[in-house]
Amino acid sequence: MITVALPKGALLKDCIRLFQSVGLDFSAFLDKDNRQLQITDPTxxxxxxxxxxxDVPVYVEYGQAQLGIAGYDVLREKTPQVAQLVDLKFGTCRLSVAVKADSPYQTTLNLPAHGRVASKFVHCAREYFDSIDLPIEIVPxxxxxxxxxITGMSEAIVDLVSTGKTLKENGLVEIETLFYSSARLIAHPLSYRIDRDEISDLVAQIRNNVSLVTSQ
Amino acid sequence: MITVALPKGALLKDCIRLFQSVGLDFSAFLDKDNRQLQITDPTxxxxxxxxxxxDVPVYVEYGQAQLGIAGYDVLREKTPQVAQLVDLKFGTCRLSVAVKADSPYQTTLNLPAHGRVASKFVHCAREYFDSIDLPIEIVPxxxxxxxxxITGMSEAIVDLVSTGKTLKENGLVEIETLFYSSARLIAHPLSYRIDRDEISDLVAQIRNNVSLVTSQ
Structure with missing residues (x-):
């Protein structure tokens, strides 16, 4: 039996809709009273x-799930050993550098050397500032x-932006985009190659249904 | 003005009660509609x-907050450069090793060399298994x-246990306790030493009120 790892939170609804489109129903996870962490499709x-x-890439990397859905941002940050198969087009956002609207630093190259940048995306932030040869202290x-x-702990942040509402509410403005992200279908490389349980058929069906789900 | 960093979640109520006992009211954070991340006491x-x-130890380490409240578990995991001042006695729990109730490994020394242990406390888990000379792969x-x-990805876990309900619901049993934890009052070392804004008075008051708050 195929096991798929699904992410809690904002992506879950679209993930469940996508699997429903290929005949697999995991909608029990959307039930507010649900406390189960693993369920079997009714079929x-x-x-x-x-x-x-x-954690999705962890379960897929260790082969506990053959397939999973994870944001490209997470894959860029954690660089797990998984196969990225399909861009699912939902969960779109971008990883950006932002500063206070009244900051004297309106481009990343203007940021002070050895200044501080706060981020949940320590690896991506480090990689970006290395690429522009700017020595920066990352505050994780x-x-x-x-x-x-806002508190003055850092000159800038590197964070995910989707609507931009949170930045605006906090008086911050984007000054650079590192990359754009969306949900990706990932697979355990060996399981996908060996193709027991007809994983590749399922992947092909999902690939066909992407536009169908995202246009809803 | 003194700035204190308070933790979201389970500890917040007791933190607010503690500061109320010394005349500082941050109860606006408990308002469900509150979206503010910083507030000033009415006085x-x-x-x-x-x-x-x-993140509490981060704000305190960088001096953005002179005082903060953080679990001893967090301080052990992150080893920030902060002063631990008072054991506040609330938020008690323990960091334990647990396995499936029917696991063949009923002590940590029986765990297979190069087996896997899943944990959010990667540093503490690593330190513990090093201390008993058992090579283990930590799955973060x-x-x-x-x-x-449950999925078979790891033989054991290292995780926080308070009531033990989650373990029980998942058919897991504790086989070892790494350490006991509770909330701690922490300070930015330099701010505490310089003692501007009479931090040490506030700390002394808090120390006196600990038993008062935890007995409620």
């Missing part, structure tokens, strides 16, 4: 694990990264 | 930041660590 063809978005945070510049 | 003597529990997870043994 008994596949199992789903409900895990944190950052778990949440509410916008507090970095 | 204008102190400001509070509302941040993730893992962000949440729902109990899925590790």
């Amino acid at each position: 008994n063809r596949a199992k789903a694990l409900l895990v944190r978005t950052h 945070l778990y949440g509410s990264v916008e507090l970095g510049p | 204008n003597r102190a400001k509070a930041l509302l941040v993730r529990t893992h 997870l962000y949440g729902s660590v109990e899925l590790g043994p």
Whole structure:
């Protein structure tokens, strides 16, 4: 039986809609009273694990799930050994550098050398500032990264932006985009190659249905 | 003005009660509609930041907050450069090793060499297994660590246990306790030493009120 790892949170609804389009129903995860972390599709063809978005690549990398759905941002940050198969087009956002609207630094190259940048995306932020040869101290945070510049702890942040509402509410403006992100179908490379349980058929069906799901 | 960093989540209520006992009111953070991440006490003597529990030591280490409240578990995992001042006695829990109830490994020394242990506390888990000379692969997870043994990805987990309900619901049993944890009052070392804004008075008051708050 195929096991798929699905991310809790914002992507879940679209993930479930996508699997429904190929005949697999994991909608029990959307039930507010649900406390189960693994369920089997009513047709008994596949199992789903409900895990944190950052944990999806872990379950797929270790082969505990043959397929999974994870944001491209997570894949860029954690660089897991998984196969990226399909761009699912939903969950779109971008990883951006932002500063206070009244900041004297209106481009990343103007940021002061050895200044501080707060981020949940430590690896991506490090990679970006290395690429422009700017020595920066990354302050790793778990949440509410916008507090970095507000409290004066950092000159800038590197954070995900989707609508831009959170930035605006906190008086921050984007000055650079590192990359654009969307949800990706990923697979355990060996399982995909060996193709037991007809994973490749399922992947082909999902690929065909992407536009169908995202246009809803 | 003193700034204190308070942790979102389970510890927040007790934190607010503690500061109320010394005349500082941050109860606006408990308002469900509150979206503010920083508020000033009505008496204008102190400001509070509302941040993730893992981010509290960061704000204190960088001096953006002179005081903060963080779990001992977080301090052990992140080893920030902060002064631990007072054991606040609330938020008690323990970091434990757990396995499936029917696991053949009923002590940590029986775990197979090069076996896998899933944990959010990567550093503490590594330190513990090093201390008993057992080579173990740590699988870093962000949440729902109990899925590790259930899916077969790991032989054991290292996770926080408070009531033990989550372990029980998932058919897991504790086989070892790494350490006991509770909330701690922490300070930015330099701010505490310089003692501007009479931080040490506030700390002394808090120390006196600990038993008062935890007995409620």
